[in-house]
Amino acid sequence: MTPETTLTAAPKTAAPATEGDPLVRVRNLKMYFPIYRGVLRRQVGEVKAVDDLSFDIFRGETLGLVGESGCGKSSAGRAILRLYDVTDGQILLDGTDIAPLSGRELRRLRPEMQMIFQDPQASLNPRMTVASIIAEPLDEHRRLDRRARMERVFELMDAVGLDRDFANRFPHEFSGGQRQRIGIARALALNPKFIVCDEPIAALDVSIQAQVVNLLEDLQERMGLTYLFISHDLSMVRHLATRVAVMYLGRIMEIGSRDQLYDDPRHPYTQALLSAVPEPDPAAESDRHRIILEGDVPSPANPPEGCNFCTRCPQVKDICKRETPAFRQMSDGRFIACHLV
Amino acid sequence: MLNFTIRRLLFTIPTLLFISFVIFFILDAAPSDPTGNLPLTIPPDVREKIRESLGLDQPMIIRYLLWCKQFFVNEPLNLLAQWGINIGDPDRLRVISFQTRSPVVDLIAQRMPQTLWVVGMSYVVGVLIALPIGIISAVKQYSWFDQMGTFISMIGFSVPTFFTGVLMIVIFSVWLGWFPSIYDTTLVVDSWRTLGLQIRQMAMPVFVLALFNAAQISRFMRASMLDNLNQDYVRTARAKGLRERTVLLVHVLRNSLIPVITVIALGVPQVFGGAIITEQVFKVNGLGQLLIIAIQGGDIPTVQTLTFIFAVLIVLFNLIADILYGILDPRIRYD
Numbered sequence: 001m002t003p004e005t006t007l008t009a010a011p012k013t014a015a016p017a018t019e020g021d022p023l024v025r026v027r028n029l030k031m032y033f034p035i036y037r038g039v040l041r042r043q044v045g046e047v048k049a050v051d052d053l054s055f056d057i058f059r060g061e062t063l064g065l066v067g068e069s070g071c072g073k074s075s076a077g078r079a080i081l082r083l084y085d086v087t088d089g090q091i092l093l094d095g096t097d098i099a100p101l102s103g104r105e106l107r108r109l110r111p112e113m114q115m116i117f118q119d120p121q122a123s124l125n126p127r128m129t130v131a132s133i134i135a136e137p138l139d140e141h142r143r144l145d146r147r148a149r150m151e152r153v154f155e156l157m158d159a160v161g162l163d164r165d166f167a168n169r170f171p172h173e174f175s176g177g178q179r180q181r182i183g184i185a186r187a188l189a190l191n192p193k194f195i196v197c198d199e200p201i202a203a204l205d206v207s208i209q210a211q212v213v214n215l216l217e218d219l220q221e222r223m224g225l226t227y228l229f230i231s232h233d234l235s236m237v238r239h240l241a242t243r244v245a246v247m248y249l250g251r252i253m254e255i256g257s258r259d260q261l262y263d264d265p266r267h268p269y270t271q272a273l274l275s276a277v278p279e280p281d282p283a284a285e286s287d288r289h290r291i292i293l294e295g296d297v298p299s300p301a302n303p304p305e306g307c308n309f310c311t312r313c314p315q316v317k318d319i320c321k322r323e324t325p326a327f328r329q330m331s332d333g334r335f336i337a338c339h340l341v
Numbered sequence: 342m343l344n345f346t347i348r349r350l351l352f353t354i355p356t357l358l359f360i361s362f363v364i365f366f367i368l369d370a371a372p373s374d375p376t377g378n379l380p381l382t383i384p385p386d387v388r389e390k391i392r393e394s395l396g397l398d399q400p401m402i403i404r405y406l407l408w409c410k411q412f413f414v415n416e417p418l419n420l421l422a423q424w425g426i427n428i429g430d431p432d433r434l435r436v437i438s439f440q441t442r443s444p445v446v447d448l449i450a451q452r453m454p455q456t457l458w459v460v461g462m463s464y465v466v467g468v469l470i471a472l473p474i475g476i477i478s479a480v481k482q483y484s485w486f487d488q489m490g491t492f493i494s495m496i497g498f499s500v501p502t503f504f505t506g507v508l509m510i511v512i513f514s515v516w517l518g519w520f521p522s523i524y525d526t527t528l529v530v531d532s533w534r535t536l537g538l539q540i541r542q543m544a545m546p547v548f549v550l551a552l553f554n555a556a557q558i559s560r561f562m563r564a565s566m567l568d569n570l571n572q573d574y575v576r577t578a579r580a581k582g583l584r585e586r587t588v589l590l591v592h593v594l595r596n597s598l599i600p601v602i603t604v605i606a607l608g609v610p611q612v613f614g615g616a617i618i619t620e621q622v623f624k625v626n627g628l629g630q631l632l633i634i635a636i637q638g639g640d641i642p643t644v645q646t647l648t649f650i651f652a653v654l655i656v657l658f659n660l661i662a663d664i665l666y667g668i669l670d671p672r673i674r675y676d
Contacts, residue, residue, distance in 0.1 A: 081580065083576060083579060106582075107584070110581065115580045123576065127669075136583070137581040137583075140581065140587075141582060170671040172671070
């Protein structure tokens with residue numbers, strides 16, 4: 001349990017040596033949103049939605065990103081895909097740092113990375129047909145003639161299990177699950193390597209969730225995709241993810257393999273979070289020990305001094321309120337940001 | 342869509358009949374007297390004779406039904422006769438103006454071109470400047486341009502046209518002498534020189550009205566763009582790696598235009614209604630001026646006919662706006 005490497009110091013820090021080779025490396029990623037107030041709309045502060053994230057995503061794996069709502073997981077996902085202009089840090093996609101890119105250079109890399117959005121209804125343009133939604137990225141990035149383009153659209157619709165006859169329908173004519181399939185087909189159109197799934201099943205009916213998750217797993221297997229799976233559904237992440245990162249108030253608290261985290265959570269926040277997952281077995285459920293956290297999540301515009309979790313941590317020590325814990329690698333490979341372990 | 346249109350058109354018939362009755366009732370209840378503008382030396386019994394000759398001694402309901410017959414039967418038949426289709430007796434009683442003793446429909450036909458040129462052009466110009474201003478204001482929200490746009494819109498909204506009109510006359514006609522202050526209806530455009538004159542005399546009234554129209558529409562455009570800019574599908578479009586231009590013009594603008602086009606369509610009847618005040622200020626003898634003179638003279642047939650035509654246009658363009666909405670927004674289906 002001795003700390004071996006730290007990741008907080010500088011962007012040059014050695015990458016955590018774990019299995020596989022990383023497709024995405026995030027180093028010291030910061031995403032601050034300015035707050036404007038007053039008559040002249042001066043900047044009076046910033047919301048630290050994502051504060052100093054460093055982690056790797058390996059080729060072909062699914063990294064689950066969990067945390068309660070408002071902890072910055074969606075912001076992190078969007079920042080990694082450069083849907084935002086990041087405040088600071090590096091995002092290496094296949095060795096290219098995409099954090100400082102903009103305009104044309106960034107657009108050229110869009111085919112490599114795509115996103116599946118949370119709300120399948122709102123994230124599809126209501127005035128475009130399914131075919132044109134799926135074909136639009138092809139028009140932008142690939143030179144295909146009409147027939148080849150339609151062929152590709154049909155191919156994608158087959159891949160996600162949509163009937164080809166639906167090509168000329170509008171998004172509002174579909175059910176939630178079908179709309180999410182359209183969103184997935186759209187994301188797959190350019191053969192991306194890396195897909196950020198931003199709570200792709202949160203807006204769906206439970207019976208449909210399983211279908212969509214199975215589709216995502218199936219596509220990963222067939223196309224060798226790498227996922228960053230953002231979710232607050234801990235059971236679903238356990239089912240889907242190979243590794244899991246736990247976020248709290250803009251920072252990663254603990255990151256490790258799924259089994260490490262679920263079987264032996266080390267960080268007090270991970271322990272509290274996982275204790276909230278209900279047990280299917282009534283006997284086990286009745287003596288499940290829940291850790292109830294006191295108080296509310298502090299505002300990301302004004303995070304506490306020291307460890308972000310110090311205001312609610314059941315095991316808080318004096319040092320937690322003074323010093324920000326380093327993000328260290330443990331002997332078992334996991335990374336953790338806590339003074340107590 | 343066709344069924345919807347036919348159903349709606351059928352519904353407009355009772356609506357418009359009711360409107361025509363209400364207008365007639367209000368005009369009858371108003372204490373205006375068609376003989377009020379005549380010289381005071383005319384003795385009361387002669388005045389009574391004049392009123393009788395105008396048919397004003399009849400009960401209100403009889404006069405209303407007579408107007409209905411003249412307007413809904415005689416005038417259309419007369420119109421057909423002009424095209425060479427004669428049905429029935431050609432000596433039909435038309436809707437006659439009390440003041441000029443000429444058919445109201447002919448008066449309207451004479452006034453229409455001026456109104457359409459000046460007020461119609463101002464609407465077109467207003468829309469054409471409002472849309473880009475609204476779009477840029479929304480895309481660059483809180484920028485210098487946006488603040489200027491907001492400021493000018495507020496001026497266009499809040500300063501009445503009788504003030505801006507007179508101000509323009511003082512500056513551009515009196516001080517600078519660039520434009521004539523009075524609109525000359527007799528000007529015949531048959532050469533480049535007369536076209537130049539026509540444009541010069543139209544410039545000020547068109548600008549005054551365009552400012553007013555643009556103020557309203559640019560605000561709508563801005564609000565609608567802002568609504569759509571934060572939508573999830575715009576983020577999807579960016580994630581697809583589209584150019585920012587494509588994102589804004591194809592995705593955001595097309596969706597934002599739906600409500601704006603409705604507002605523009607609903608504003609068209611106002612063009613035909615003329616701009617009473619602006620037409621007065623610049624002496625444009627359009628429909629607005631015809632209406633105000635008719636009201637002053639107690640000319641019930643003219644006021645009734647004009648107001649009713651405005652009502653028809655409003656009902657019609659409401660229907661057109663609904664149909665446009667159905668065509669533009671695939672989520673809306675009427676049948």
